Amino acid sequence: MDTHLPRIFEAINARYENHIRRIQRLIRQPSVSPLNIGVRDCAELVKDMFLEIGCSEAKLVETSGNPVVFAKYNANAEKTILIYMMYDTMPADEEGWLAPPFEGRVINMPPFGDTLVARGATNTKGPLAAFLNVVETIKDVAGELPVNLIFVAEGEEELGSRHLPEFLEKYQNELKKADLLYFPTAAENRKGKPIIHLGVKGIVYFELELSGEKWGKGPTKFGIHGSNKAWVDSPVWRFIHALSSMTSEDGNKVLIDGFYDKVAVPNEEDEYLLKELEKTFDEEAIKEQLKIKEFIEGKHGIEALKLYLFSPTLNIDGIWGGYIQEGTKTLLPHKITAKMDVRLVPNMQAKDVLPMIRRHLDKAGFKEVEIRMLEVGYNPARMSYKDKYVQALLKSIEQLGKKPEIWPTLAGSAPFSMFHDPPLNLPFIVGGLGHGGLAHSPNEYLVIGEDGPTGGLRSMEKSFALILYNIAEA
Amino acid sequence: MDTHLPRIFEAINARYENHIRRIQRLIRQPSVSPLNIGVRDCAELVKDMFLEIGCSEAKLVETSGNPVVFAKYNANAEKTILIYMMYDTMPADEEGWLAPPFEGRVINMPPFGDTLVARGATNTKGPLAAFLNVVETIKDVAGELPVNLIFVAEGEEELGSRHLPEFLEKYQNELKKADLLYFPTAAENRKGKPIIHLGVKGIVYFELELSGEKWGKGPTKFGIHGSNKAWVDSPVWRFIHALSSMTSEDGNKVLIDGFYDKVAVPNEEDEYLLKELEKTFDEEAIKEQLKIKEFIEGKHGIEALKLYLFSPTLNIDGIWGGYIQEGTKTLLPHKITAKMDVRLVPNMQAKDVLPMIRRHLDKAGFKEVEIRMLEVGYNPARMSYKDKYVQALLKSIEQLGKKPEIWPTLAGSAPFSMFHDPPLNLPFIVGGLGHGGLAHSPNEYLVIGEDGPTGGLRSMEKSFALILYNIAEA
Incomplete structure (x- = not known):
């Protein structure tokens, strides 16, 4: 470990109250992208925070949607890390909050001890502000950072990162200077075990729709009396x-031509990781959490x-058409819509998905079904656990006394491929100590104290600091 | 024509203003059965009105739902007519009413002239009160009615007549005294042509549902993150x-075993009626009204x-499951539901429908799909145009100078089979002069004046009176 680290850790302990306040400052500026509340004001605040901690440059980069906050911290170091972050959150208009969701109140929540309960607490204003705390603290204690930083804080993560590609294209030359991407998060589970995912699936999200208008059959403008089914076609x-x-x-095998063509089978490393993972994989706990009785085919x-x-x-995320209220109205609906997503694994390509579905529908005789892209979509991304930056991440966790559980990938999606694929080709790592939960739900929380089964804010900040030093030496 | 009729017609003309007031009195008492507003108060009012016009008995007969108003008028005549009516209406909470929907305002509505615009104006408080006006007028002018009357006014027509069978069973012996059922309505179309339907289809309305809970696969309690589709079954x-x-x-041929087994092909009389009907059937007007480009198979x-x-x-009236709001939430839904109805033609039986669907689902391997009956359902019902009461109806219309268009049946449904099937076996007729429209929509109206292309209130009342006399002589 770097000789500065003991004093950095001491400073992190000493600055605990101040560090909570920076998180609260960010929490208190709402930035609800799905409802367009406070987003630009929050971008301005994040920009100001980048300047406060010593970035030489920080600005809002406009896109067709919300701005990206771009900043640079030059430490004249050998390595440059692209820090990927998001400053937007989901809405907080659900019932059941223990505290106003944009207040940032610290609440004792058994078994975790002190937690900060707020929208964005863990996803991801808490980790974002904590990372800024760390940068400031290292600079104050050690005089300089061990790495250069490029910050990319997007404001549309909760909207599927839909305009991030615009930024990435415009700033390609700046971003190419980075050696890797790091997404600082609180990655411990409820029991305090750090979960490290080496990848993410890709996703394409779209709607299929069949309307009588487009079809030329059935009711075209509105649903009509159900008795007309006898002589009028049904779009439904x-x-x-x-x-x-x-x-x-x-519903489990996809019959679209070519769907599985590029799918990679688990390789030797995957098989090794799966065997390791199986040792700690708590199948019953997951079934209980998801409220399922069995996995597919048992x-x-x-x-x-x-x-x-x-x-x-x-997957069909949702489907609706016709009369869906109480009671018994008879109706021949004019339109039906399904929200659907495809999750991609290596080596599938997001750009292939909608053309493949279009071809399938045309070939099967359903030319009248429309496809509406809702998100631009992106590819899967994977890192090898042998990668030196992955090893730096794992080493950092172990040096802090925890044993990580390594997952070959997350089954969910994140847009890392936008950085990992050509032209940027950046390796990426995700994680850190600390624990949060209930993202997208009431009482989203980030553990602040250190008295529960998981690490709190100080553990998280120490892990971020150590990760920076270990990356510098990787 | 009966010698009393000219003076009855004169009295109907003279009492025009008073007769409108009785309709308005009934309109002003809301009786919105889907929202349970004012229903019982309206039943009481209808009972009072039956007593006012000289019924010897009128009472509310309780069912598990809304009461039926039952009344008897004894004229010591040879024939007894069961007058089927409803006193409930649909809600009126839509935008766009030209007058408060429970006020009963008379509004000039081109091309119809004076119309009464109100919820229930044509469906069917207007015709109901008009019929009571007629009974009172005949009695005053002729001293006595040419027929005995049994009134059955139900309060759940807009709920699918779901508890009417309870009443029918309890009052079977009373109802058996009737020679036929007559449902007085304003049956002219917008151009003033009386449309006479000799029958109605039957209907069974139900929901199909598949839930993970019932299936034992997929999410059981709530929708879960969409990435879980990879290892969890999808009820959708x-x-x-x-x-x-x-x-x-x-979507046009039903593949359920036995679905078409009992379906009667059009008989000689049907073929004759269809040929007659084709002469005046305005195909393009119907396509324009329904906003369809073509009928099935052109x-x-x-x-x-x-x-x-x-x-x-x-028919699928509606279908819904999962995430159906704006945007792109990924979800593996735990449940999906469809509202469906089967319309029955002679000689199908409503009681066969759900068992047939159950057998189909079981045989096809979908035991996990639940069927939930929403309405008790009823059979189709048909009369021959040669029937003496149908002839009395047609003759009445012609005697009043109009030429009816005869439809072998309505494609929609009404519970006439409950009276027409055993044990009551009643012939039935439906209709009268006059015109109304926009039932179930804002600005439901009944034409009141006689200056437009259709008959108004006085034409309707005269037709009701004449129909009673012609039935008496049939």
Whole structure:
């Protein structure tokens, strides 16, 4: 460990109250991107915070959507880390908050001890502000950072990072200077075990719709009296058949030509990681948490994990059409819509997905079904656990006395491929100590104290500092 | 024509203002059965009105739902008519009313002239009160009615007549005394042509649902993060396949075993009526009204009418599951539901429908799909145009100078089979002069004046009076 670190850790302990206040300052500026509340004001605040901690440059970069806050910290170091962050949050208008969601109140929440309960506490204003605390503290104590930093804080993560590609193209030359991407997060689970994901799936999110207007059959403008079904075509029935052509009867095998063509099978390293993971994989706890009775085909252990982590999916997130209130109105609906997503695993390409679905629908005779892209979509991204930066991350966690659980990938999605794919080709790592939960739900929290089963704010900040030093030496 | 009729017609003309007031009195007592507003108070008012016009008995008969108002008028005549009516209405909380919907304001509405604009104006408080006006007027002018009357005014027509069978069973012996059922309505179309339907389709309305809870697969309690599709079954996909097993790919042929087994083909009389009907059937006007570009398979004329009137249907009225708001939430839903109805033609039986669907789902391997009956359902009902009471109805219209357009049946449904099937076996007729429109919509209206293309209140009342006399002589 670097000789500065003991004093940095001491300073992190000493500055605890002040560091909480920076998080609260960020929490108190709402930035709810789905409802467009406070987003630009928050971008300005984040920019100011970058300047406060000593960035030489910080600015709002406009996109067709919310601005990206871009900043640079030059330490004249050998390595440059691109710090990926988001400053937007989900809404907080649900019932059941223990404190106003934009106040940032510290609440004792058993078994975790002191937690900060707020929208954005863990996802991800808490870790963002904590990382700024760390940068400031290292500079004050050690005189300089061990690495240069490029900050990219986007304001549309909760909208699917839809305009991030615009920024990435415009700033390609700046971003190319980075050696890797690091996304600082609180990665411990409820029991205090750090969970490290080496990758993410890609995603394409879209709607399918069949309207009588487009079809030229059925009601075209509005739903009509249900008795007309006798002599008028039903867009709903037709759509049901279009959907059913896309999967096997159990809904688990996708029947779209080419869907599985590029899918990589788990390699030797994956098999090793899966075996390791199986040792601590708590199947029953996950079933209880998800309220499911079994995995697909009753699979267990590694077989279940393989499905989860290595298979692509075609999911129906929602479907609606016609009369969906109480009671018994008879209606021949004119339109039906489904929200759907495809999750991509290596080596699938996001750009292939919608053309593949279009071809399938056309070939199966459903030319009248429209595809509406809702998010630009992105590829999966994976790192090897042998990568030196991954090793630096794992080493940091171990040096702080914790044993990480390594997952080959997250089954969920994040836009890391936008940085990991050409032209940037950046390695990436995600994580840190600390624990938070209930993202997207009431009482989102970040553990602040150190008295529970998980690390708190100080653990998180120490891990961020150590990770920077270990990356510098990697 | 009976010798009393000229003086009865004169009295109807003279009492015009008073007769409007009785309709308004009934309109002003809301009786919105879907929202349970004012229903019982309206039942009491209708009972009082029956007593006012000289019924010897009038009472509220309780059911598990809203009461039926039952009344008897004894004229010591040979024939007894069961007058079927409803005193409930749909809600009136839509935008766009030209007058408060429970005020009963008379408004000039081109091209119809004076109309009464109110919820229930045509469906069916207007015709109900008008019929009471007629009974009172005949009695005053002729001394006695030519027929005995049994009134059955139900309060759940807009809820699918769900508890009417309870009443019918309890009052079977009383109702058996009737020779026929008559449902007095304003049956002229917008151009003033009386449209006489000789029957109605039956209907069964139900929901199909697939939940992970019931299935034992998929999420059981709530929707979970969409990435879990990779290792958890999807009730939505499974349901799509269950539905798609029920029809041909175009949604028009029902693939449920036995669905078409009892369906009667159009008989000689039907073919004759269809040929007559085709002469005046305005195909383009109907397409324009429904905003459709073509009928199923591009059919025209008699072929289209045959589909409409003589084919049973399996319709999806609505379907919903999962995330159906704006944006892109990924979700693996735990439940999906469809509202569906089957329309029955002779000689199908409502009681066969749900068992048939259950058998189909079980046989196709979808035991996990639940069927939830929403309405008790009822059979179709048909009369021959040669029936003496149908002839009395048609003759009445012609005697008043109009030429009726005869439809073998309505493609919609009404619970006439409850009276027409055993044990009551009552012939039934529906209709009268006059015109109303926009039932279930803002500005529901009944034409009151006689200056437009259609008959108004006085024409309607005269037709009701004449129909009673012609039935007496049938």
